[in-house]
Structures are given as C-alpha cells and as structure tokens.
Amino acid sequence: MEIQMKKLASGFTLPALALGTWGMGGRHERMADYPDEAKDIAAIQKAYELGIRRFDTAQMYAEGYSEEILGKALHDVARADIFVTSKVSPEHLQYEGVIRSLEESLERLNMEYLDLYLIHKPNHEIPISETMKAFDALMTQGRIKNIGVSNFSVESLQEAQACSMHPIRLNQVHYNLLFREPVTKGLLAYCQQNDIFLEAWRPVQQGSLCQQGTKIVDDMAAKYGKTPAQIAINWLLGQDHVVTLFKSSDIAHVKENIGALGWSLEPDDAALLSHDFPIQLDRSNAVQLG
Ligand SMILES: NC(=O)c1ccc[n+]([C@@H]2O[C@H](COP(=O)([O-])OP(=O)(O)OC[C@H]3O[C@@H](n4cnc5c(N)ncnc54)[C@H](OP(=O)(O)O)[C@@H]3O)[C@@H](O)[C@H]2O)c1
Numbered sequence: 067m068e069i070q071m072k073k074l075a076s077g078f079t080l081p082a083l084a085l086g087t088w089g090m091g092g093r094h095e096r097m098a099d100y101p102d103e104a105k106d107i108a109a110i111q112k113a114y115e116l117g118i119r120r121f122d123t124a125q126m127y128a129e130g131y132s133e134e135i136l137g138k139a140l141h142d143v144a145r146a147d148i149f150v151t152s153k154v155s156p157e158h159l160q161y162e163g164v165i166r167s168l169e170e171s172l173e174r175l176n177m178e179y180l181d182l183y184l185i186h187k188p189n190h191e192i193p194i195s196e197t198m199k200a201f202d203a204l205m206t207q208g209r210i211k212n213i214g215v216s217n218f219s220v221e222s223l224q225e226a227q228a229c230s231m232h233p234i235r236l237n238q239v240h241y242n243l244l245f246r247e248p249v250t251k252g253l254l255a256y257c258q259q260n261d262i263f264l265e266a267w268r269p270v271q272q273g274s275l276c277q278q279g280t281k282i283v284d285d286m287a288a289k290y291g292k293t294p295a296q297i298a299i300n301w302l303l304g305q306d307h308v309v310t311l312f313k314s315s316d317i318a319h320v321k322e323n324i325g326a327l328g329w330s331l332e333p334d335d336a337a338l339l340s341h342d343f344p345i346q347l348d349r350s351n352a353v354q355l356g
Contacts, residue, residue, distance in 0.1 A: 067116055067117040067324060067327070067328065068117060069081040069082065069083055069117045069118060069119060069120075069324075069327060070082045070083070070303070070327050070328070072263070072303075072307075072309055074235070074261045074262075074263065074307075075261045076233065076261055078212070078233075078235050078263075080120060080149065080236075080263060080309055081118070081119050081120045081149065081309075082303050082309050082310070082327070083118065083120070083299070083303065083309070083310060083311065083312075083323070083324070083326070083327060084118065084120035084121060084122050084149075084151070084265075084309070084310070084311035085109075085110060085113045085118050085120070085121050085122070085311065085312065085313070085314070085320070086121075086122045086123075086267070086311040086312060086313040087106075087110075087121070087122065087123040087124075087127055087132040087133075087135065087136055087313060088124075088127055088132070088313050089127075089132075089313055089315075090102075090106040090127070090128065090131075090132045090135045090136075090313070090315065091103065091106070091127070091128035091131030091132045091134070091135050092127075092128035092129070092131055092132075093127075093128065094126065094128075094129075095128065095129055096128045096129040096130070096131040097128065097131070100128075100131070102315060103135055103138075105315050105316075106135050106139070106315045107135060107138055107139040108317065109314055109315045109316060109317055109320055110135070110136060110139035110140065111139055112317045112320055112321075113314075113320050113324075114139075114140070114143060114148070116320065116321065116324050117324065118320075118324065119147065119148050119149055120148070120149040120150075120151070120311070121136055121140065121148060121149070121150050121151070122151045122152075122238075122311050123136050123150075123151070123152050123153075123171075123175070124152055124153035124155070124184075124186055125152065125153060125154055125155050125158070125167050125170070125171055125186070126153065126155045126186060130170065130171070130174050133152060133171055133174035133175050134174045134175075136150070136175060137174060137175040137176040137177065138176075141176065145177065145178070148181075149181040149182070150175065150177060150180055150181050150182075151180065151181065151182040151183070151184060151214075152171045152175070152180055152183060152184070153183070153184040153185070153186035153216060154167045154168065154171075154183065154184070154185060154186060155167070155186050155187075156185075156186055156187045156188065156189035157189065159185065159189045159192040159194075159196070159197040160192055160196060160197075161196050161197075161199055161200045162200075163200075164197060164200035164201065164204070165200055165203070165204065168180070168183060168204055168209055168210065169209075172209070178209075179208060179209050179210060179211060180209070180210045180211065181210075181211045181212060182210070182211065182212045182213070182214055182235065182236065183201065183204065183210040183212075183213055183214070184213075184214045184215055184216045184236070184238060185197060185201075185214075185215045185216060185218070185226070186216050186217070187216060187217045188215075188217065188218055188219075188222045194222075194225050194226050194229060195229040197226075198213075198226060198229045198230040198231075199229075201213045201230065201232070202230060202231045202232060205231070205232050212232075212235045212236075213230065213232050213233075213234055213235065214234055214235050214236035214237065214238070214263075215234060215236075215237050215238075216237065216238035216239065216267075217238070217239055217240075218237050218239075219251065219253065220251070220252055220253055220256045223237055223253075223256070223262070234262055235262065235263060236262060236263040236264070236265050236309075237253070237257060237262060237263070237264055237265070238265040238267050238311075239253065239264065239265070239266070239267065239350075240266075240267055240268055240350035240352055241254075241264065241266035241267070241268075241269075241302070241308075242266060242268055242269050242270070242271050242275060242298060242302065243271075243275055243283070243298050243301060243339060243343045244271050244274075244275065244343070244345055244346065244347060245268070245271070245347050245349075245350055245351075246346045246347065246348055247347075247348050247349055247350055248264060248266075250348040251348075254305070254307070254308070257307050258306050258307045261307075262307070263307055263308070263309050264307055264308050264309075265308075265309050265310060265311060266302045266308055266309070266310040266311075267310075267311065268352070269298060269299050269302055269310045269311070269312050270295050270298050270299065270312055270323070271298075275294060275295060275298040276293070276294055276295040276298075276319075277294060278294060280294070280343070280344065282338065282339065282342055282343060282344065283297050283298070283339070283343070286331070286335055286338075286339065289335070290329065290331070292325070292326075292329075293322055293325070295319075295322055295323055295326070296322065296323070296325050296326040297326075297331070297339070298326075299312065299323060299326030300326045300327075300329070300330065300331055301331060301336055301339050301340075303326065303327070304330055304331055304336050305336075
C-alpha cells in the first residue's frame with residue numbers, strides 16, 4: 067500500500083505514518099536474554115513490505131538495543147528507500163555528547179546517516195545554542211539530513227530555532243484522542259503557523275485506544291467499517307501538519323494500523339471526536355518517555 071505523504075509549505079515531505087520501536091529490546095534498559103527480537107524484526111519487515119518507509123528509534127530505547135534491532139531488520143533494504151529517525155538523550159546534549167551519540171547510533175543502526183535527528187527532550191542545564199551548533203555541524207557533514215526536536219514547548223522550540231542554521235522540521239510530542247496538551251498549550255497552532263510537523267507519539271495510547279467501549283468511537287467505527295485504532299490514527303492524520311507513529315511487534319496490529327490510511331473521516335465526524343471524546347487530559351501522564 068502506498069502510504070500517504072504530507073508536505074510542508076517549505077517542500078519538506080514525510081510519509082504520514084511511521085513505525086516506532088519503543089519497547090523493542092527493553093524499555094529504559096537493555097533486556098538481558100530478550101526473547102522477542104525475532105518477532106520485532108518480523109514486524110518491522112512486515113511493516114516495510116506493507117508500505118511503511120519511515121522508522122523511529124532513539125539512543126535511549128533499551129540503551130541502544132532498539133536501534134540494533136531496527137538496523138538488523140532493515141539490513142537488506144536500500145537505504146534511499148527508507149527514512150530513519152533517531153534521538154539524542156537529554157543527558158548528552160553537550161556539543162561532544164551530540165557528535166558522539168550520533169556516531170554510536172549510526173553504528174548500532176549500521177547506517178551512514180540519519181534522515182532526521184531529534185533532541186529527545188529539552189535539558190535546561192545545557193545551553194541549547196551548544197546543542198544546535200552540534201546539530202548544524204552534523205548537517206554540514208551530511209551525517210544527518212534534517213533536524214527536529216521532541217517534547218518541546220512553544221518557548222523551547224522558538225529558542226532552538228533561533229540558534230539553529232537549519233529549519234526545525236518536526237516536534238514529536240504526546241498527542242492522541244485522550245491527551246490534548248499540544249492543542250490546549252497552543253503547540254499545534256504554532257507548528258501549523260510556522261510550518262513544522264507535529265508528530266503525535268503514542269497515537270493509540272499503548273493499546274487503550276484500540277479497545278471498544280467508548281460510544282463515540284464505537285459509533286464512528288461502525289459507520290466507517292473501521293476499528294477503534296484506525297479511527298484514532300485517522301483522526302490524527304486528518305489534522306493539518308500532523309503526522310504520527312505507532313509501535314507494534316504484532317503483524318496483525320501493523321496491518322490494522324496501516325488500515326487507518328486511504329480513507330478520511332468526514333470533517334463533521336473529526337470535529338465531533340475533537341470536541342466530544344469523553345476524557346480529554348491536557349497534560350501528558352507519560353512518566354517514562356518512550
Ligand atoms: N519522543 C518521545 O518522547 C516518545 C515517547 C513515546 C513514544 N515515542 C515513539 O512513538 C512510538 C509510538 O508510541 P508508543 O509505542 O509509546 O505507543 P502506541 O504506538 O500508542 O502503542 C504501542 C502499544 O500498543 C499496542 N498496539 C499497537 N497497535 C495496536 C492495535 N492495533 N491493537 C492492539 N494493540 C496495539 C502495541 O502492542 P503490540 O506490539 O503487541 O502490537 C504496543 O504495546 C514509540 O514506539 C516511539 O518510537 C516517542
């Protein structure tokens with residue numbers, strides 16, 4: 067299936083839907099004797115086979131093991147055919163820390179460059195100007211093709227952009243039917259006005275938005291002949307400047323989530339979900355960021 071593309075006014079284009087890797091190989095720590103590597107690899111390869119071309123990982127995930135798993139899964143794929151994002155952890159945002167982190171990520175991924183490199187989370191102990199200088203150097207060297215951030219507020223995003231030579235393409239934040247902070251804090255509007263992608267992490271709230279039992283979603287699922295997960299993902303992708311990424315190590319879930327593409331909620335139904343979804347929280351409760 068051809069995955070829908072989204073384009074900024076600047077011309078920067080991304081596949082709207084990506085596969086994430088948080089949890090593959092462990093969470094914050096590399097899991098010893100991890101039993102699911104083959105399953106993760108099969109899910110990543112199935113996602114590729116079904117048309118997914120954008121993949122997301124991070125230095126922090128399983129202490130780099132998620133990057134290794136992704137690298138193994140994509141080993142035989144032409145590099146130019148995929149778009150790979152990774153992230154530098156907040157404790158490594160010093161100039162040398164960024165340069166070293168990127169090299170280590172590339173080694174684990176077995177790749178020569180990243181398509182997009184993100185600051186995983188702000189660290190107010192380290193001047194953002196120092197971090198952006200390192201990102202600019204990596205851009206100049208061609209080791210990264212685009213820069214972005216994650217979990218940045220409007221203010222942090224403005225500060226980062228002010229000291230970067232290159233445009234910030236994307237801010238990855240917690241956003242789904244349940245968690246609305248990007249809307250309530252004006253971040254989505256800021257990204258739309260400033261031509262930056264807002265990438266919604268945790269689009270199905272780790273599976274809870276895949277369940278039946280919320281009437282408004284169940285009604286919508288029945289009307290469109292889709293599942294709750296597909297409704298949740300389609301609602302995000304119908305929004306201006308919004309892209310998203312889900313994690314799954316289950317081939318059936320990968321197929322299901324890709325089925326969120328290729329059709330659209332009617333604008334009135336999307337608006338209904340925006341206004342009437344019964345629980346709306348305006349602060350991320352993610353204790354551990356993926
Ligand atoms: N920048 C950040 O701070 C940050 C934070 C969190 C996440 N992220 C990125 O965003 C990606 C997605 O977020 P996430 O992994 O936290 O949450 P998510 O994609 O909302 O949910 C993933 C979980 O939901 C399950 N799932 C997925 N599709 C399903 C379906 N159709 N039916 C039933 N269960 C389903 C998966 O289980 P199965 O594997 O069994 O399918 C997995 O346990 C991450 O992998 C990561 O790359 C970034």
